[in-house]
Amino acid sequence: MDWTALILSLRLAGWTVIILLPVSVMMGRFLAYHRFRGKGLVEALVMLPLVLPPTVFGFYLLVAFGRNSPVGELWQSLFGHQLVFSFQGLVVASIIFNLPFAILPAQRGFQAIPVEVREAASCCGMSPLRSLWKVELPLAWPGVVTAMVLTFAHTLGEFGIVLMVGGSIPGETKTIAIAIYDRVQAFDDRAAATMSAVLVAIAVSTIGITFWLSSRVGRRLG
Amino acid sequence: MALELMARAAAPIPLEVAFRVEPGELLALVGHSGSGKTTLLRTVAGLWRPEVARVRVDGRTWLDTAARVDLPVHRRRVGIVFQNYALFPHMTAAQNVMAAMDAPDPSEAARILDLVNLHGLADRRPGQLSGGQQQRVALARALARRPRALLLDEPFSAVDRATRERLHGEIVALRAHLAMPVVLVTHDVNEAQLLADRIVVIEKGRVVRAGTTAEVMADPDALRAMGIREVAVMLPATLAEHLPDGLSRLDSAGGPLFLPQVEGAPGTHLRVRIMAHEVILSRARPEGLSAQNILAGRVARIVEGQGPAVMVHVAVGEDEILARITRRAADQLALRPGDAVHAILKTMSVARDHVTRAPQAARTAG
Structure with missing residues (x-):
């Protein structure tokens, strides 16, 4: 059992969730409420990581964040090390490929709020921020939490992109999914089995929570 | 401290409307669905902005497209x-x-809920x-805002008839507490006549008629725009007694009226909606007639309209009722202004929801 890899994976998933939570709320809310030209395109772009092979996605991120890219150079000059093959690089990649999981369920949660209820909140004198806090989040939270649970679980299991962008540096980029692969390559089936079982347990509880929350979306609106 | 609105727009529906509502006054915007009346309400609230518009409430400019003011x-x-x-489903009535x-105060919330007869449901x-109770919570929430303008968007359309009648009565009683301009949007002419001081008739985004309720309801053109043929007036009357045969006797300026059981205590001031096409006119006081209600009055004027009918305005004391009769009948009776006539009305032609408490009485009581 590679505890370092598990803890690294949990850290990665934790940071991804923390950074994506406001993105999930803001983007999900925006896409739920507004109709504009090019909305279909924006939604398609958000969906892209769902359909693109992770290795392909990872390859492009590697090119975009690499030593010779503008982003890579800027990172190097700011922090003194390169973005790819680092924990920060993994977090950035993780944020991007989790966008569909973070945004779509939240969007569904906000969409379930009748427009008159939001208008009533404004007419009650609530500023947009207060309306979000007092009315919209209390009604849309199952969608937002579902988004975060999915993001967390998905990050733990991601393999292709992590390998492409992060490599397999112990304690830096070697996540539990990579560690399992690593153990299997070394014919250490016992360790691979233990770690796989841990991921199975996490996945099962994730699905349980998600289904339970999904059944609550819209129920309070009834 | 009035509400003034001017709005002009080309889309989604062509709109060119201006009106003014005084403090404490209830103005009904009446029109078909799609006439633009709800759009006007949304303009006042700020939920919609026409291309050119000005909204001034209580001396403050809420919207002035020319001056680029948009609160x-x-x-x-x-x-x-x-x-x-549109109640907040996750909150209790009191929380709503x-x-x-501005500063949530449970005792103030309880007071307002009492005001709309929701005691014990906080x-x-x-x-x-129930639907009627939700409607009352919505009204309580609107009042809790301490509004400078109160807007009611078809507020009674989603409840059953019995509840609607009760809510109408409650609104009339509540008017004593409402010092701000009130705008009611409705497609129900009966409702507008029962509740409003003035009516603005909107058709295809334009005002076709504006005036006091009595004026508008006596105007055949305005009524045609509202899609109704039934002209009616509100005749003031006082509830005299409940009779054992299920009728109630009301006293009016033209004599007693017998109507199906009216709710309320004797002495209550009421208004009875009398449909012009239900009224029969007779020069002599008729005898041997099944109709119970015979009101004595004088012809005030006769208004010719399109078609074979005329509208006879009959002065009954200080009040007036309308009779829609054929021109042929008017000629046969040789009716002239000043002539004494009797207006005959079937008891059963006055529907129960056509009797309401008089707002003036409610004001002194409140």
């Missing part, structure tokens, strides 16, 4: 009751009311309330 919705002191109430207060969620 956001939450900064306008407006109370609005939506058609389907407090959500509209802890219920909207899902646990």
Whole structure:
């Protein structure tokens, strides 16, 4: 059992969730409420990581964040090390490929709020921020939490992109999914089995929570 | 401290409307669905902005497209009751009311809920309330905002008839507490006549008629725009007694009226909606007639309209009722202004929801 890899994976998933939570709320809310030209395109772009092979996605991120890219150079000059093959690089990649999981369920949660209820909140004198806090989040939270649970679980299991962008540096980029692969390559089936079982347990509880929350979306609106 | 609105727009529907509502006055915007009346209400609230518009309430400019003033919705002191109430489903009735207060105060919320007859239901969620109760919570929430303008968007359309009648009565009683301009959007002419001081008839985004309720309801052109043929007046009367045969006797300036059981205590001041096409005129006081209600009056004037009918305005004391009869009948009776006539009305032609408490009486009582 590679505890370092598990803890690294949990850290990665934790940071991804923390950074994506406001993105999930803001983007999900925006896409739920507004109709504009090019909305279909924006939604398609958000969906892209769902359909693109992770290795392909990872390859492009590697090119975009690499030593010779503008982003890579800027990172190097700011922090003194390169973005790819680092924990920060993994977090950035993780944020991007989790966008569909973070945004779509939240969007569904906000969409379930009748427009008159939001208008009533404004007419009650609530500023947009207060309306979000007092009315919209209390009604849309199952969608937002579902988004975060999915993001967390998905990050733990991601393999292709992590390998492409992060490599397999112990304690830096070697996540539990990579560690399992690593153990299997070394014919250490016992360790691979233990770690796989841990991921199975996490996945099962994730699905349980998600289904339970999904059944609550819209129920309070009834 | 009035509400003034001017709005002009080309889309989604062509709109060119201006009106003014005085403090304490209830103005009904009447028109078909799609006539633009709800759009006007939304303009006042700030939920919609026409191309050219000006909204001034209580001396403050909420919207002036020419001066680029557009106060956001939450900064306008407006109370609005939506058609389907739009209550916050996760909050109790009391929390819904407090959500509209600047400083949430449970005792004030309880006071307002009492005002709309929701005593004891403060802890219920909207899902646990009936349609009529939800409507009252919505009204309480709108009042809790301490609005400078109260807007009612078809507020009675989603409840059953019995509840609607009761709510109408409650609104009339509540008017004593309402010092701000009130705008009611409705397609129900009866409702407008029962509740409004003035009526603005909107058709295809334009005002076709504006005036006091009595003026508009006596104008055949305005009524045609509202899609109704039935002209009616509100005749003031006082509830005299409940009779054992299920009728109630009311006293009016033209004599007693017998109507199907009216709710209320004897002495209550009421208004009875009398349909012009239900009224028969007779020069002599008729005898041997099944109709119970014979009101004595004088012909005030006769208004010719299109078609074979004329409208006879009959002065009954200080009040007036209308009779829609054929020109042929008017000629045969040789009716002239000043002639004494008797207006005959079938008891059963006055529907129960056509009797309401008089707002003046409610004001002195409140």
